[in-house]
Amino acid sequence: MLSEIDTRPFPAVPAAFNLASHVLAAGARQGFKPALIVLHPDQDETIGYAELLSLTRGCASALLAAGLAPGDRILMRIGNGIAFPIVFLGALWAGLVPVVSSPALTEAEITRLAALVAPRLVIGEAGVPLPVGFPRVKAPDLASWITRDTTEPHLGDAEREGYVVFTSGSSGMPMGVSHAHRAILARSAMHQAWESIGPSDRLLHAGALNWTFTLGTGLLDPWIVGATAMIPAPGTRPADLPALLSRSEATIFASAPGVIRQMLRAPFPALPKLRHGLCAGEALAGALRADWQQKTGTDLHEALGLSEISTFVSGSRDRPAPNGSAGFVQPGRHVAVLGSDGKPVPRGEIGELAVSVRDPGLMRGYIGQPAPKGPWFRTGDAASMDRDGAITHHGRLDDLMNPGGFRVGPAEVETAFEGLEGLTACAATEVEPRPGTRIIALFYEAPCEIDVTRLRQRAEKALARWKQPRHYQRLDALPRTGNGKIIRRALAAAYRKDET
Numbered sequence: 001m002l003s004e005i006d007t008r009p010f011p012a013v014p015a016a017f018n019l020a021s022h023v024l025a026a027g028a029r030q031g032f033k034p035a036l037i038v039l040h041p042d043q044d045e046t047i048g049y050a051e052l053l054s055l056t057r058g059c060a061s062a063l064l065a066a067g068l069a070p071g072d073r074i075l076m077r078i079g080n081g082i083a084f085p086i087v088f089l090g091a092l093w094a095g096l097v098p099v100v101s102s103p104a105l106t107e108a109e110i111t112r113l114a115a116l117v118a119p120r121l122v123i124g125e126a127g128v129p130l131p132v133g134f135p136r137v138k139a140p141d142l143a144s145w146i147t148r149d150t151t152e153p154h155l156g157d158a159e160r161e162g163y164v165v166f167t168s169g170s171s172g173m174p175m176g177v178s179h180a181h182r183a184i185l186a187r188s189a190m191h192q193a194w195e196s197i198g199p200s201d202r203l204l205h206a207g208a209l210n211w212t213f214t215l216g217t218g219l220l221d222p223w224i225v226g227a228t229a230m231i232p233a234p235g236t237r238p239a240d241l242p243a244l245l246s247r248s249e250a251t252i253f254a255s256a257p258g259v260i261r262q263m264l265r266a267p268f269p270a271l272p273k274l275r276h277g278l279c280a281g282e283a284l285a286g287a288l289r290a291d292w293q294q295k296t297g298t299d300l301h302e303a304l305g306l307s308e309i310s311t312f313v314s315g316s317r318d319r320p321a322p323n324g325s326a327g328f329v330q331p332g333r334h335v336a337v338l339g340s341d342g343k344p345v346p347r348g349e350i351g352e353l354a355v356s357v358r359d360p361g362l363m364r365g366y367i368g369q370p371a372p373k374g375p376w377f378r379t380g381d382a383a384s385m386d387r388d389g390a391i392t393h394h395g396r397l398d399d400l401m402n403p404g405g406f407r408v409g410p411a412e413v414e415t416a417f418e419g420l421e422g423l424t425a426c427a428a429t430e431v432e433p434r435p436g437t438r439i440i441a442l443f444y445e446a447p448c449e450i451d452v453t454r455l456r457q458r459a460e461k462a463l464a465r466w467k468q469p470r471h472y473q474r475l476d477a478l479p480r481t482g483n484g485k486i487i488r489r490a491l492a493a494a495y496r497k498d499e500t
């Protein structure tokens with residue numbers, strides 16, 4: 001049996017379409033029901049669906065009145081708050097192209113990215129670094145937008161550019177990813193095959209809004225089905241999240257595993273409303289899933305995705321992922337695990353995870369590069385598919401280690417150390433102690449050094465000889481991107497030969 005699953009047909013793509021109009025269609029019938037709640041320690045900010053729609057239309061009117069035309073790009077330099085989704089949806093409503101960026105980027109970093117996307121306008125909040133050389137800058141103006149509710153959605157080819165996001169840059173320089181308006185249609189596969197979300201849900205997402213996981217799962221998906229989206233106010237600590245889950249009566253929680261790991265160290269109140277949690281961005285360790293289940297009484301469902309296509313493999317309430325796997329191919333997807341010859345490998349073998357280039361959720365292409373050619377978009381992720389179709393993620397292909405000629409995935413090594421007392425997180429990579437010699441090293445977070453004998457005994461018990469680390473090194477914090485992904489090239493740079 002080969003590692004290929006085809007669950008098509010893909011969602012139908014209308015001839016004339018607008019992403020923002022699609023997102024807000026259900027909300028237009030919800031009136032004053034809360035659409036978005038920003039959770040503050042003292043007093044929450046809430047906007048209802050009627051206000052969300054009015055602000056979106058007013059923002060679109062103001063942008064067009066500023067002389068912008070459909071197809072123009074707008075660089076967003078906005079933090080976590082109500083203005084972010086209004087600008088994003090308002091630009092799309094007008095046929096403009098919002099370019100999402102992290103407010104944490106420095107002036108030099110955002111200037112480089114702005115040169116790549118060439119925005120006609122920059123919209124920035126006070127205190128957020130702006131690119132040099134792009135003088136047409138506006139600040140969000142919610143008060144005036146609410147009075148300019150006039151513009152109808154710009155309808156056009158669903159293939160036209162809708163929005164731009166940047167890759168995390170964890171393996172090099174960030175790349176601009178151009179998505180079409182049609183990308184939103186592919187998200188319907190996630191609503192039951194991962195999120196299990198409906199109109200009565202209140203989804204709390206702890207991530208930054210510029211991250212596609214938060215933007216999609218935390219805002220757009222709840223609004224498509226008419227649910228309530230909630231986000232913590234800027235500055236909220238992971239330790240504060242359990243109390244927010246209780247106070248907000250969240251039914252679904254979503255975040256990166258790294259944040260969940262930190263919040264689980266805090267006391268947990270009773271959460272009678274919570275139905276389950278969602279995670280993405282890095283591999284979900286079995287010990288972390290078990291800890292969540294014990295603390296909350298609910299399950300934690302993982303999804304695999306990319307900036308280029310969002311999620312396409314997941315577990316769910318109806319079909320939980322087997323332990324150690326990420327889950328199953330979502331309905332309406334065509335996914336395979338490919339060998340070096342570009343053909344699906346037998347089930348059980350490690351290959352490269354790939355998605356059909358016909359998937360409506362796949363990007364139009366990287367800015368400045370040709371569009372992906374068929375039949376497959378190769379993700380660069382190492383994976384295997386079992387006989388039942390469950391997919392296990394083995395890390396990035398370029399992260400695979402090859403000591404002594406044996407291929408070893410970092411996740412397999414890291415899993416062996418789950419639950420070791422005193423160890424809070426770990427990451428494996430190859431290092432070169434001397435020219436021509438490469439070994440597996442395990443870098444870990446812990447309050448203090450862990451006796452290397454304990455670490456070696458753990459490895460000997462769980463791993464074949466060639467998979468066992470030969471070097472162990474404590475770090476105060478593993479190097480991560482703003483979205484919590486491990487930066488493995490930075491691990492190798494942190495290697496100290498005097499460690500054992």
